[in-house]
Amino acid sequence: MPDIPPPSPSASLDESAARKTEALDSLAAILPALAGPERTDQLVALLSEEDIATLRHLAQEGIGENSLRALTSDCSYLEGWCLAATGEPLPWPAPVPLILKFIAHHLWDPERRKTDPAHGIPEDVALALEDLKLLRKAKGGGAHRAPHAVTTVQRRLASWSTLHRWRGLQGAFSAPDVRSAMRLANRVSSRPRARKSRRAVTADLLEQLLATCNGTDYAAPSLVDLRDKALLLIGFASGGRRRSELAGLRLSQIVWEDPLPADPIDPGSLLLPAASLQLGRTKTEDASDDNAVLLIGRPVEALRTWLEAAPIVEGAVFRAIDRWGNVKARGLTPQSVNAILKSRCALAGLDPAEFSAHGLRSGFLTEAANRDIPIQDAMQQSRHRSLAQASSYYNDAGRSRHRSARMLG
Known part of the structure; x- marks a missing residue:
């Protein structure tokens, strides 16, 4: 009987790539951001079969789409960085020295790097990450390369730790050396934390945006105007819903309530329309019966007007509209929500880049x-879980009213 030669290494690699491609295709059905041959090829090259299996498990467990997208992106980056920095795939579990190396490569003192090119990320590692399209090219060359934002490094370390747990492994991310390194790196990093939006859309600015949705002297508001007005009002009044939550809002999540008095202290005051939004799973909360917010007055009126004009009887609440004014069945994407707000800013004469x-x-x-509403009431509507996070907005708003800043006149 003739000997059967073992499969060649290249054949094994081809089979592994095929398995990873098939697994990623099924994952893309859950997470559209992974779709496309170029993105698939990149992930096949960077992720191991175990990485993809972990991500599929997370998807099946019902993790939020945005969280899964971030985990996939972070896992790809970590695999690419480890390969560039050590020449080896990412080990599981990750040893403390490797975690410390990751911190040192991403958080450094920009002033010291000007005189010491070896400080921070090695240039060959950075160039390799650029070739993998995992790192933006530095303007002006490597000497002008900036460290990562502390929040980005913290998120990637958190993702790394999460992936360890889902593999049933114990990570060393709480080790004293790691915590000390992060604390010291945070001190020397001169990169300030940027707001997700440079300017807050307060009530006065919101009214300017809404004024662009009222049609013209010669024409009534279009379907786009009605949709955008409802989107802005619901987005603000519901506690400042995230764009993913607005894009994913379904008609089944709306509960029409009995009218409520305009003044809660005076039951005899004017009655206003009311509705509840059942938020379901959000970035920070699991689906539950009490995960809901109440809408009263103008937002409810605008929502009813849009739903009747569209008309929408099921499915996505906020939908795409083509150039001929046809309302599509598909809902808006989170990116579309952002684009709509920026478009309304431009129409209102505001700088879209600031919002x-x-x-x-x-x-x-x-x-x-600004209206001295207790922070606990505001958090009940915004569904913030972190008092520290919510307090940061209150502190910023109250800074201009502090008497301590006026002691010298």
């Missing part, structure tokens, strides 16, 4: 602070 959809969220809390 993003997150401005609705920061604007809600800033406006609540």
Whole structure:
């Protein structure tokens, strides 16, 4: 009987790539951001079969789409960085020295790097990451390369730790050396934390945006105007909903309530329309019966007007509209929500570069602070879990009113 030669290494690699491609295709059905041959080829080259299996498990467990997208992106980056920095695939579990190397390669002192090119990320590692399209090219060359934002490094370390847990492994991310390195790197990093939106969309700015949705002297508001007006009002009044939550809002999540008095202290005051939004799973909360926010007055009226004009009887609430005014069945994407807000800013004579959809969220809390609404009430509507995060908006809003800043006149 003739000997059967073992499969060649190249054949094994081809089979592994095929298995990874098939697994990624099924994952792309859940996460559209992974779709496309170029993105698939990149992930096949960077991720191991175990990485992809972990991500599929997370998807099946019902993790949020944005969280899964971030985990996939971070896992790809970590695999690419480790290969560039060590010549080896990412080990599981990751040893402390490797975690420390990751921190040192991404957080450094920009002033020291000007005189010591070896400080921070090695240039060959950075160039390799650029070739993999995992790192933006530095303007002016490697000497002008900036460290990563501390929040980005913290998120990637958190993702790394999460992937360890889902593999049933114990990570060393809470080791004293790692915590000390992060604390020291945070001190020397001169990169300030940037707001997701430079300016908050407070009530006065929101009114300017809404004024662009009222049609013209010669024409009534279009379907686009009605949709955008409802989107802006719901986005703000519901506590500053995230763009992913607005894009994913379904008609089944809306519960029409009995009218409520305009003044809660005076039951005899004018009755206003009301509705509840059942938020379901969000970035920070699991689906639950009490994960809902109440809408009263103008936002509810605008929402009813849009739903009747579209008309929409099921499915996505906020939908794409083609150039001929036809309302599509598909919902908006989170990116479309951002684009709509920027478009309305431009129509209102504001600089779109200073705003993003997150401005609705920061604007809600800033406006609540300006009106001296207790932070606990505002958090009940915004569904913030972190008091520290919500307080940051209150602190920013109240800074201009502090007497301590006026002691010298």
